Amino acid sequence: MKVVKFGGSSLADGPEYEHAINIITADPERRVAVTSAPGKRHDGDIKVTDLLIKYAKAVINDEDTNTLVSQIFNRYQAIADYFHLPADQLASIKGRLLALPKQDYPNDHYLMAAFKAHGERLNAELMALVLNHLGHNARLVTPEEAGIRVTGTPNNASVSPETYALLDRLTYADNELLVFPGFYGITMAGHIATFSRGGSDITGAILARGLHADMYENFTDVDAIYSANPNVIDHPQPISKMTYREMRELSYAGFSVFHDEALIPAIQGNVPINVKNTNHPEKPGTLIVPDQSFQPTDIITGIVSGKHFGAIYLHKYLLNKQSGFTLRILQILARHHVSYEHMPSGIDDITIILDKNQINDSLIDTICNEIQKEINPDRLEWINNYAIIMVVGEGMKNRTGVINDILSPLAEKHIAVPMINQGASRIAIMIGTYNEDADAAVAAIYHRFFAN
Template identity: 55%
Template sequence: MKVIKFGGSSLATGVQVAKAVSIINADVERRVIVTSAPGKRTPTDVKVTDLLIQYAQQVIAHHETDKIVMQILTRYQAISDYFELNTAVMTALTNRLCALTTKSFTDQDYLLAAFKAQGELLNAILLTAILNQQGIPAKFVDPQTVGFLVSGTPNDASVLPATYANLASWQLPANVRIVFPGFFGYSQTGDISTFARGGSDITGAILSRGLRADLYENFTDVDAIFTVDTRIVSHPAMIAKMSYREMRELSYAGFSVFQDEAIIPAIQGQIPVNVKNTNNPTAPGTLIVPEQFLFNPANPITGIACSDRFSALYLHRYLLNKEVGFTLKLLEIFQKYGLSYEHMPSGIDDLTIIFDQRKLDPPTIHHLCRDIRTTLHPDYLEWIDDYAIIMVVGEGIAHTIDTMGKIIDSLTQNNIAIHMINQGASRISIMIGTQRKDAPAAVRHIYDTFFVKSEV
């Protein structure tokens, strides 16, 4: 049995939905279908989820909502018209969307979550109607009916362990496709809560684990996961197969196909994930598997990613390595401000702490540095905003001895300063810190070294 998920671009128009229907019909093992909300039809278009957020905000502000409701319904109406569905389908969607304004919510956060979730929910109902019209028996399933339970905050939910027990005891109906809305679940009090990032991907991964799927197929708008960002390198090599931990490392550092947290449930369930293209479904895509299923990769490098969302705090103090409790005091200061750090490479007299700058603001940075100076008395302290991290990732790195040297040579020979270099504890990733302006060129030079020169 396979769980398949379609992204927003794959369900944005009637033409795209027709492709999804063909994909579903092409394989009887594709039993569970997870929907996203309709995405952008053009680069300047607005996602339905963003329209729903506007709808929620207008309700909260007690503003007129007729115009935004019509704008949302028009997106679904266009898809319905493409398939010439019975008018009863759109009537049902309209009633659900308008009924939101009559419901009471625990607070405004829960209201926002419930409104946002409608994009996936309405699309699941619509796709179910389309499948049945096309002669493919299908059933819409609301997450609440199968005990898809979450905890956490209304707009940053986490799956509860009870969900997996509930899914394991749920019997899939025979000879019918299940259409399941992504992005949200229900709290134990019955309130809708949404996942923060990669929501529909997370739902697909949870269902794959809970239902013990043989494969989780994630349909998007690219043929495969590329070895490097196509905005940096034109027409890069595709990745045929990669491990879960390679995907996690690359997603963390900027790969956009998956959010780094989205496939954790699939990893926990050891479910292979196949990233495929809705617009080219016969392409093999990229298979993401447990690392023990990888056999002697020809290239030590699987992928290269970079991100400039980081900042760094550099500390220098003589005999730092001799002082007991120095790092503990530093971590206590981070705890005071509710901060987690990303990396902490160190030397005998030096320490660099790397942060996700999205979690910081100027006042916090100012107070953080003040407390560190007061408490730890460093000889030198510098806050560095001009910081990018490049992750070079591959299961083969652990089994080769010259990868690090080749990376360093590729950068130094092209006058790119390395601010930090560190090999991860797993030995499958090498992290390089550079100035932001140097990051794209650094990625290109590393790519050329391992994917161009290696082919010559």
């Protein structure tokens, strides 16, 4: 049995919907489909999720919502019209949209989560209606019915282990197609909570594990996962096969094709993942497989840069002789609910790398002021334009001289490397540089390993 998930661009309008339905029905092993909310149809268009966020904010601010409701409903109506779906079958979708402001929510965060989740919820309902209209035996299965339980905050939820026991009890007919909305689950108190943005990938992986699928197919708008960003490298080499942990390392620094958190349920269930293109389903795509028995064909699998980092640099003589020094810094970060990404250090120096999506200028000043007061370093500096480059490959762990091969082309291009780190897994080397050098660094490393 296969679980198939479609991204927002793959379900944006009628023709894209038709591609998705042809894919679902072309293989009898594809028994479970996971929908995202309709995405952009063209440049300048707006995703349904973003419209729903506007809808939620208008409700919170007690503003008129009629125009927004019409905009959102018209996106589903246009898809239904493409398939000549009877108008009365959309009454439930319109009714759910109108009923959203009338529900009881513990606070505005839960309200926002419920509104956002309905992009997927309504699209799954529409997909089931269209499939049945075309003569296929399809059934909408909601997270409430399936038992997808979550914990955490309303807009950044995590799956509860109880989910997998509940999914084991889900029954369905042999000839039945199950359509699930992605992106959200149900809290213990019965409220909707969403995974982080792009979380339909997570739903697909949860279902692949919970329903013991043989394969999780993730359909998107690219032919494969590439060894480097096509916006940086012209026609980069596609990756035919890679391991879970390679994908995890690359996703961390910026590979956006596949949600990195979605790997975890798949890893736990030992389910292979195939990333494919909705518009070219005949192409093999990229296969993501368990680490065991994997035989790499290249030294390097992929190179990616992330430019959303900053760093606090501290210098203090005899730092290595002071017990509890690092603990005191981490306690300052913890007080402000800020996690750190990496902390390379020397005998007198520490660099604390932070994700700038977690912080703002005011918080940076507050944290640095507290570090100066409590730690009194000899030097304290905030580096705003920090970039991290991940060079990843299972083939690296049994090769000597790889670091030299990575750093040599950077030296030739006069690219500064203020930090380098290799993890214990030996399949990833992390390089710190500056934003303005990041693309040039990726290109230099790529051409060293892939140009020939």
